[in-house]
Amino acid sequence: MNSTTTTTQIAYPLIGVAILFAIWGAYCWLFSVPEVVLPSPGQVAVAFFDSFGVLMREGWVTLVETVLGFALAMAVGLPLAVAIANSRPLNLMFYPLLVALQSVPKVALAPIVLVWLGTGLESKLAIVWLVAFFPIIIDTAAGLRSTPRELIQLAHSLKASPWQIFYKVQFPAALPFVLTGAKVAITLAVIGAVIGEFMGSSSGLGYLLLSATSQLNTPLAFAALFALSFLGLGVYAVVELVEIAIARWLPPRATGH
Amino acid sequence: MGFVEITNVRKVFGGKEKEVVALDEASLTFDEGEFVALIGPSGCGKTTLLTIVAGLASKTSGSVKVGGKEVTGPYPDYGFVFQQPSLMPWRSVLQNVLFPMEILGRNDAQAKARAEQLLEMTGLHAFANARPHELSGGMQQRVSLCRALIHKPKLLLMDEPFGALDEFTRLDMNDLLLKIKAETGASVLFVTHSISEAVYLSDKVVVFTRRPARVSAEFQIDIPAPRTQACRFTPEFIEAERRASEALGLLVGTH
Ligand SMILES: Nc1ncnc2c1ncn2[C@@H]1O[C@H](COP(=O)(O)OP(=O)(O)OP(=O)(O)O)[C@@H](O)[C@H]1O
Ligand SMILES: [Mg+2]
Numbered sequence: 001m002n003s004t005t006t007t008t009q010i011a012y013p014l015i016g017v018a019i020l021f022a023i024w025g026a027y028c029w030l031f032s033v034p035e036v037v038l039p040s041p042g043q044v045a046v047a048f049f050d051s052f053g054v055l056m057r058e059g060w061v062t063l064v065e066t067v068l069g070f071a072l073a074m075a076v077g078l079p080l081a082v083a084i085a086n087s088r089p090l091n092l093m094f095y096p097l098l099v100a101l102q103s104v105p106k107v108a109l110a111p112i113v114l115v116w117l118g119t120g121l122e123s124k125l126a127i128v129w130l131v132a133f134f135p136i137i138i139d140t141a142a143g144l145r146s147t148p149r150e151l152i153q154l155a156h157s158l159k160a161s162p163w164q165i166f167y168k169v170q171f172p173a174a175l176p177f178v179l180t181g182a183k184v185a186i187t188l189a190v191i192g193a194v195i196g197e198f199m200g201s202s203s204g205l206g207y208l209l210l211s212a213t214s215q216l217n218t219p220l221a222f223a224a225l226f227a228l229s230f231l232g233l234g235v236y237a238v239v240e241l242v243e244i245a246i247a248r249w250l251p252p253r254a255t256g257h
Numbered sequence: 258m259g260f261v262e263i264t265n266v267r268k269v270f271g272g273k274e275k276e277v278v279a280l281d282e283a284s285l286t287f288d289e290g291e292f293v294a295l296i297g298p299s300g301c302g303k304t305t306l307l308t309i310v311a312g313l314a315s316k317t318s319g320s321v322k323v324g325g326k327e328v329t330g331p332y333p334d335y336g337f338v339f340q341q342p343s344l345m346p347w348r349s350v351l352q353n354v355l356f357p358m359e360i361l362g363r364n365d366a367q368a369k370a371r372a373e374q375l376l377e378m379t380g381l382h383a384f385a386n387a388r389p390h391e392l393s394g395g396m397q398q399r400v401s402l403c404r405a406l407i408h409k410p411k412l413l414l415m416d417e418p419f420g421a422l423d424e425f426t427r428l429d430m431n432d433l434l435l436k437i438k439a440e441t442g443a444s445v446l447f448v449t450h451s452i453s454e455a456v457y458l459s460d461k462v463v464v465f466t467r468r469p470a471r472v473s474a475e476f477q478i479d480i481p482a483p484r485t486q487a488c489r490f491t492p493e494f495i496e497a498e499r500r501a502s503e504a505l506g507l508l509v510g511t512h
Contacts, residue, residue, distance in 0.1 A: 150343035153313050157331045158360040168359070172347045 039219040047219035048226060054208065055227045061204040063231055065121065065193040069128025070186055070235075076129075077136035078178070082166070084137070085144035095141065102134040107195045114199050124196035124204075131192040132185035139184070143177025144170050179243040186239050190232040205231070259286035260444055261310065261412065266319035268305050279305045281469035282319070287461060289411065292438060292445045294455035296501060297465025303448045306470070307414050310446065311337055323412060333361055335412040336405025336443075340420055342397035344389040344404075350376070351385040354403045361408060368407065375403040378440070379433060395426035399433070406441065413438075413445040420450060428486060431457055435484060452505070456480075456497045457489060464504035474504030 021041045027033065028040035035043055048055065084090050084098075110127050117123035147170045155165045197206025205228045212220035268280040279302040287293045295303050308314040310321055312331040321328040323335070336357075344353045351372055358368040376382050379399040381392075389397055398418060405413060419427045431454060438445060449455050455462050456478055464474040478497050480488050488494050502508050 148341075148343055150339040150341065151345065153308070153311075153339075154337065154343065154356075155360065156313055157311055157335070157337055158333055158357050159331055160360045164360060168356075169345070172345065175347075 036216050036218050039222055043219045044222040044226065047217075048223040051220055051223055055205070055223060058203060058205050058208045058224070059227050059231055062190075062193050062197065062206065062228070063235075065124040065128055065196065065204065066186075066189045066231070066235060068121075069125045069192065070132050070189040072125060073129050073132035073136050073185060073189070074182070077133050077181075078140055081137045081140035081144060085141045085170075086162075086166075091141075091145075098134065098138055098141075102138055106130040106134075107192070110195050110199045113196075119200040119202070123199075124193055124201070127196040127199075128189045128192040131188040135181045135184040135188065136178070137181075139177045139181025140174060143174030146177070147173040175246065179239070179246075182239050183236065183243070186235050187232065190228070190235065194228065260289040260291070260324060261446065262286045262320070262322040263306070263310065264320045264322075266306065266309060266321060267317045268302065268309065268314075269317045278469035280309075280316075281471055283465070283470055284472060285463055285475070287444060287446075289444055290442050291461060292459045293447065293461045293463060294459035295446060295448045295463050295465065296450070296452065296455045296505070297470060298467050298505070299450070301465050301468045302470035303465060304416055307337075307416050307446065307448060311335060311414055333357075333408060334410055335414050336408070336410040338398075338401055338405045338413065338415040338418040340417045342389070342394070342401040344397055344400055346389055349386050349388060350381060350392070350400050353389065353400055354407055356404060357408050363408070371409075372403065372407055375406055378437065379403055393426075395422050395430065398422065398430065402434070402437070406437065406443075409441070411443055413443050413447075415445060415447045417448050417450060419454070427451075427454065432486070434458060435482075439482065452498050452501045453489065455501060456494060457484060462497070462501055464501060474500070476500055 025041050028038060033040075039047070084094055107127070109130060113126045113130070114123050117126055151169050151173065152165065155169050160168070193204065194206035194209075197204035198210060201207045205224050209221050209224040209228070212218070212224060263283060263285040266280050266283045267278070270277040270279055283302070283306060285293070285295075295306070297303055305314065309316045310323070310328065312328045323332070326332075344350075345356065348356070351369075354372040354375060355364055355368060358364040358372075373382070373385065376385055379402065381396060381399055381403070384392060384396065389400065392400065398421075402418070405415075419430045422430065434445075435458065437443075445458075447455075447458060459478055461475065461477055463472055465471070466473040476497070480491070480493050480497075499508070
């Protein structure tokens with residue numbers, strides 16, 4: 001890729017964002033929209049920098065919930081996916097169930113989780129775990145099962161051990177799928193953390209957003225929203241970077257789905 | 258006594274109600290260094306027989322002996338070449354070729370030297386560090402061939418290895434395979450759909466019937482080595498093709 005296209009790829013989206021902000025600003029100015037209804041981009045920016053310390057502090061709480069919950073979902077999801085992919089009975093018993101559960105809106109469980117685990121970190125982790133777990137286990141299991149049969153046969157023909165078959169053949173073959181699952185999961189993890197904070201919490205960006213709105217401090221609410229977006233983009237970018245780092249070998253567009 | 262002895266091998270797939278007899282009393286014997294082409298209608302059980310000889314699939318009854326020993330499971334004395342190159346996209350060409358040595362625990366300097374020698378022989382030396390997706394289909398299949406040969410197997414099992422290639426590449430691959438066979442002295446059991454490929458490559462052509470497969474004809478090809486593309490137009494070659502076509506039932510009603 002040459003530098004001109006790189007510049008274009010960065011410049012054009014930025015222009016798009018600038019146009020959107022301009023429309024937003026123009027709308028606020030032309031119709032003299034009250035700040036409490038819709039603050040202008042400038043007012044949001046002021047609120048963002050004025051409350052930068054608060055945003056960082058609450059953002060850190062949300063980040064910890066997101067990352068820990070996601071890590072727990074990976075830690076449980078990957079081994080279970082391996083078990084399901086390698087055992088026919090386990091696969092028959094649980095795979096359809098997992099697929100069915102994936103379409104259940106897990107955030108609906110949030111109030112119940114709160115009753116069980118209280119308003120601390122545990123309930124947030126549980127909700128994040130719930131939303132992040134399914135894409136990870138389902139995509140990983142699908143990836144492991146889609147390993148070309150010939151490669152497995154080749155390994156068998158050389159009397160490879162089950163462990164060798166796993167780490168030299170199945171897992172590398174499934175990695176693109178794992179990463180696709182992880183990208184979906186990390187996006188959902190941020191949503192899960194915010195939902196958890198909405199339900200009952202005394203910290204985090206979700207909490208800040210709610211309390212700012214209830215105090216009619218709409219610029220701060222918007223600033224929290226932006227902080228949340230940056231957080232979401234940030235964690236997604238990290239997973240994306242991991243993907244780029246370990247999936248360099250992939251033929252173009254053979255990644256995951 | 259042959260190097261590979263396949264005696265009355267029967268293979269039945271499925272349960273009591275939906276039985277599929279893939280192989281019915283298939284028998285075939287060949288010697289060390291012999292090149293045997295297996296040809297038969299699609300779905301007649303050729304792949305099934307290869308996987309049984311490889312110890313990768315079980316048989317319902319019968320016996321398969323390789324080098325005098327009954328095959329009961331996989332054994333690393335053979336190399337398998339699949340219809341598709343089946344390379345690992347996350348490994349370089351060289352690492353793909355060395356994969357068997359890694360599993361066998363013999364991935365040393367000697368193995369690497371042999372891998373490089375095989376890549377040289379197949380004209381892939383410049384691509385040792387390339388990824389499989391950077392190679393054409395024919396080049397990928399050559400890598401797969403190198404991978405099957407890396408541990409110096411006495412037997413090569415090839416399941417329509419050139420079926421997915423275009424005619425020119427296939428002819429090139431045929432000549433390469435003859436060269437490799439001459440250099441390694443391995444026995445080859447080669448499944449193909451192409452009558453002319455079967456005749457060109459082999460010392461013996463075995464024709465299978467429609468499913469359930471049995472041997473319907475077996476004949477020697479006495480065209481002396483070294484064979485070149487010009488052999489395809491000799492009377493012996495054409496006669497051998499005619500016999501194979503006849504055994505396959507392709508000539509019925511054409512007189
Ligand atoms: N795992 C399996 N379970 C059930 N039936 C099978 C299985 N594998 C193969 N068969 C059946 O056995 C028969 C022989 O299959 P096989 O793949 O050996 O044919 P083939 O001669 O290699 O065909 P082709 O030339 O198309 O590759 C087919 O009818 C197929 O449906
Ligand atoms: Mg086949």
